[in-house]
Amino acid sequence: MSRNTAAPETVQDDIVGMEQYNTLPRRLVVLYLPLAVFVFVLLFPFYWMAITAIKPNHQLTNYETYSPFWVVEPTLQHVRYLLFETSYPGWLWNTMIVAVFSTILSLAAAVFAAYAIERVRFTGARVTGLLIFLAYLVPPSILFIPLAFIVFQVGIYDSRLALILTYPTFLIPFCTWLLMGYFRSIPFELEESALVDGASRWQILTKVVLPLAVPGLISAGIFAFTLSWNEFIYALTFISSSENKTVPVGVLTELVRGDVYEWGGLMSGALIGSLPVVILYSFFVDYYVSSMTGAVKE
Amino acid sequence: MSSHSIADQPSVQNRPSVLERIVQSRNGLGFLFMLPAAAFLLCFLTYPLGLGVWLGFTDTSIGRPGIFIGLENYIWLWNDSVFWLSVFNTMLYTVVASVLKFGLGLWLALILNEHMPFKNFFRAIILLPWVVPTVLSALAFWWIFDSQFSILSWVLMELGLISGPINFLGEPNNARASVIAANVWRGIPFVAISLLAGLQTIPQSLHEAAALDGATPWQRFRRITLPLLTPIIAVVMTFSVLFTFTDFQLIYVLTRGGPVNATHLMATLSFQRAIPGGQLGEGAAIAVAMIPFLLAAILFSFFGLQRRKWQQGGRD
Numbered sequence: 001m002s003r004n005t006a007a008p009e010t011v012q013d014d015i016v017g018m019e020q021y022n023t024l025p026r027r028l029v030v031l032y033l034p035l036a037v038f039v040f041v042l043l044f045p046f047y048w049m050a051i052t053a054i055k056p057n058h059q060l061t062n063y064e065t066y067s068p069f070w071v072v073e074p075t076l077q078h079v080r081y082l083l084f085e086t087s088y089p090g091w092l093w094n095t096m097i098v099a100v101f102s103t104i105l106s107l108a109a110a111v112f113a114a115y116a117i118e119r120v121r122f123t124g125a126r127v128t129g130l131l132i133f134l135a136y137l138v139p140p141s142i143l144f145i146p147l148a149f150i151v152f153q154v155g156i157y158d159s160r161l162a163l164i165l166t167y168p169t170f171l172i173p174f175c176t177w178l179l180m181g182y183f184r185s186i187p188f189e190l191e192e193s194a195l196v197d198g199a200s201r202w203q204i205l206t207k208v209v210l211p212l213a214v215p216g217l218i219s220a221g222i223f224a225f226t227l228s229w230n231e232f233i234y235a236l237t238f239i240s241s242s243e244n245k246t247v248p249v250g251v252l253t254e255l256v257r258g259d260v261y262e263w264g265g266l267m268s269g270a271l272i273g274s275l276p277v278v279i280l281y282s283f284f285v286d287y288y289v290s291s292m293t294g295a296v297k298e
Numbered sequence: 299m300s301s302h303s304i305a306d307q308p309s310v311q312n313r314p315s316v317l318e319r320i321v322q323s324r325n326g327l328g329f330l331f332m333l334p335a336a337a338f339l340l341c342f343l344t345y346p347l348g349l350g351v352w353l354g355f356t357d358t359s360i361g362r363p364g365i366f367i368g369l370e371n372y373i374w375l376w377n378d379s380v381f382w383l384s385v386f387n388t389m390l391y392t393v394v395a396s397v398l399k400f401g402l403g404l405w406l407a408l409i410l411n412e413h414m415p416f417k418n419f420f421r422a423i424i425l426l427p428w429v430v431p432t433v434l435s436a437l438a439f440w441w442i443f444d445s446q447f448s449i450l451s452w453v454l455m456e457l458g459l460i461s462g463p464i465n466f467l468g469e470p471n472n473a474r475a476s477v478i479a480a481n482v483w484r485g486i487p488f489v490a491i492s493l494l495a496g497l498q499t500i501p502q503s504l505h506e507a508a509a510l511d512g513a514t515p516w517q518r519f520r521r522i523t524l525p526l527l528t529p530i531i532a533v534v535m536t537f538s539v540l541f542t543f544t545d546f547q548l549i550y551v552l553t554r555g556g557p558v559n560a561t562h563l564m565a566t567l568s569f570q571r572a573i574p575g576g577q578l579g580e581g582a583a584i585a586v587a588m589i590p591f592l593l594a595a596i597l598f599s600f601f602g603l604q605r606r607k608w609q610q611g612g613r614d
Contacts, residue, residue: 027412035409038402039420042427042483045438048449052441061447068449113335122328132335135343137596139544141565142585145572146346146353169342172335201327230431232547237573248433252551263441270434281429285422288429292488293495 053078053268060263078264079272087242088269091250096276098160098235098246099228102167106224107217109168110175115205117176118183119191129180136173140233143169148237162238163246167228174227175220178291182216183209219291222284226277247273353582360576371583380559381584384567390474391563392543395481399538400531402482403489408523410490411497421491428487436551439480443467443552467553470560477552477561481542489534496530497523532601540595544588564588 052060054074059066066072082088116122117129147166148157156162186209194204210217235246242254251269255262281288320326354371358364375381410421427435442449443466451463466476500523508518546565549555555562555570562570564584572581 031409031412031414034405035414035420038406038409038486039423042424042486045435045442045483046426046430048442049435049438063447063452068452109334109338112331112333116328116331120324120328120331122325122332125328128332134596135339137540137592138343138347139540139565139592141544141546141568142350142588142592143343143346145568145578145582145585146349147342148573149349149353149358149578150342150346166342168338169346172338176335226429230433232431232433232550233569236550237569248431248547251437252433263444266437267441270437273434274430277429277431278426281425282422285418285425288425289421289491289495292425293492 049267049271049274052263053271055264057264078262078268081265082268082272086254086265087245087250088247088272090243091245091247092273092276094160094244095229095246095248095273098163098167099225101164102171102228103221103224105164106168106171106175107221109172110179110220111205111210111217113172113176114179114183115209118180119209120201132173132176132180136170136177138169140170140231144233144237147234151238157238158240158244160244163228163231163235166234166238167231171224171227175224178220178223179213179216182213182219186212215287215290218284219287222280222287223291225280226288229277350582351586353579354586355583356579358578358582360573360578364579367579371580372587374580375583375587380562381567383559384555384562384564384584385587387474387561388543388563388565391478391481391545391561392539395478395485395542396535396539398478398482399485399489399542400535403486404493404531406486406490407493407497408519410494421494425487425491427484428491432484432547433551435484436480436548439476439483440467440552443476468557470557473553473557473561477549480548480552481545484548485538485542489538492534493527493530496527496534500526536595540592543591543595 051069051071054076055071056073056075056077059072113132117125117132147169151157151162151166156165190208190212191204194208199207230248231246232248235249236253239245239249242250245254247269251266251273255266255269320330353364355366355368356364357367357370406424410417410424414420445465445468446463448463448466450466451460454460455463465472467473504522504526505518508522513521544565545563546569549561549563549566550569553561555566559567564587568581568584568588570581571577571584575581
């Protein structure tokens with residue numbers, strides 16, 4: 001793994017490159033037109049989700065009388081149905097609990113592990129770092145069968161605890177790997193001078209390193225939260241009763257009944273289930289980008 | 299006050315407790331700090347991985363502990379045409395989706411790398427498909443791919459391009475194309491934003507120098523952008539291949555492996571046999587059969603990283 005302390009920075013030169021030779025019509029065709037198509041395609045499913053969620057039932061499939069791309073009398077009937085006649089609020093609550101606790105758990109374990117690997121430099125720290133990276137590459141679709149076996153034997157099957165304990169399997173490697181990169185960027189000299197001033201390892205970690213690594217902690221935290229919010233296969237396998245389900249599993253297994261799909265209810269379920277992570281994302285866009293690219297680049 | 303504390307200190311330092319001695323030593327402290335993460339990963343990652351391999355050699359089913367049956371599961375799978383179909387589907391799905399994700403992602407990254415107004419805004423909204431839970435966006439695709447009321451069919455019919463609605467998920471090849479399209483839709487943002495981060499490390503002055511020497515835009519892309527981007531492409535595509543190969547959610551929502559197993563991936567087949575089917579042993583064997591491919595992907599990633607280091611003039 002690359003251990004270079006000077007990670008490639010975004011180049012900040014004043015040279016504008018070759019673009020001054022591109023005329024406006026040319027830029028329109030090679031730049032803005034493809035970009036518009038990309039943005040349209042990437043966002044259309046969300047628009048379709050949202051517009052379906054507020055359409056009254058009689059407009060849903062009646063494309064001849066009502067334009068499918070617009071809604072005449074927006075209604076909240078699907079949302080009302082979702083919130084008061086299904087277990088949806090409970091699923092939201094479950095997802096929130098599971099995501100928050102597994103994130104806290106993973107972040108705490110990852111801070112210590114990353115600090116130990118990066119800065120305590122115990123014997124075998126390098127190998128441990130590599131193993132953590134390999135652990136990150138183990139996909140849940142290989143692990144879910146034996147994990148289901150274990151969860152059943154431990155006796156936590158069909159409980160939120162099962163998810164809180166299994167989500168860290170992919171969160172800890174990810175958070176540790178990300179935080180290792182952040183800790184690496186903190187100058188050694190700061191820790192050395194703290195040591196000279198008589199600080200203990202614990203004081204160095206809590207008073208010097210962690211305050212400086214706050215952006216890394218935020219990145220890892222919100223990313224871990226999103227990953228656990230979006231997790232599906234473990235939640236599908238380890239949870240059977242309706243009241244313990246998470247949003248993705250609940251919407252798919254409880255709201256889809258028979259052959260008549262209630263698209264309005266399904267789409268509002270999908271929309272509301274996406275909102276928490278989208279809101280979180282909109283506040284922390286740069287942290288998301290840095291954690292995503294950080295995990296790949298390091 | 300101060301004289302008291304000075305007098306007390308030597309006696310404390312003379313008798314360091316066991317904990318203090320551990321904390322003082324580099325390895326002891328490292329061990330202590332690694333303990334929570336290591337314990338977790340050993341219990342819930344390493345042990346299940348081993349257990350999964352073991353389960354593949356047993357006939358365990360839900361509610362009944364199995365016995366060792368050797369390679370029987372694998373021999374059974376070897377003669378199982380559905381398993382081979384799932385292997386083929388997984389390959390097709392991974393190759394086609396990854397190539398499309400790479401091509402379109404790189405294109406989008408190149409577009410976003412230009413100077414333009416609202417660049418950060420575009421970058422932010424482009425990442426949305428990747429942030430939203432896959433299952434929930436897959437539900438939107440399920441509705442878009444509806445056999446009767448698909449909006450795509452409706453638009454194409456309005457334009458007069460087709461006469462009847464397309465059966466997106468009911469016909470084998472259509473279903474394959476549809477799930478690949480949904481996967482590509484979800485994967486483009488990750489590839490584009492990661493490659494964009496790589497593109498931003500390439501100095502514009504290189505392009506300018508090449509242009510002064512008479513290089514065409516294609517030559518500049520081929521001889522400057524691509525070589526400097528290769529290391530990041532290797533890593534990004536390894537991750538992308540890994541996630542595509544082990545994909546489960548999208549297929550499970552859109553087709554559940556149907557029609558007639560045409561979209562079953564190894565992951566969905568493994569789930570199908572193990573959980574609803576109850577054959578944990580057989581499901582585990584299918585999951586284990588995915589491991590060689592994953593190892594290949596990881597090795598690829600490792601060599602990608604090595605090459606990057608060499609290009610940057612780093613050590614080893």
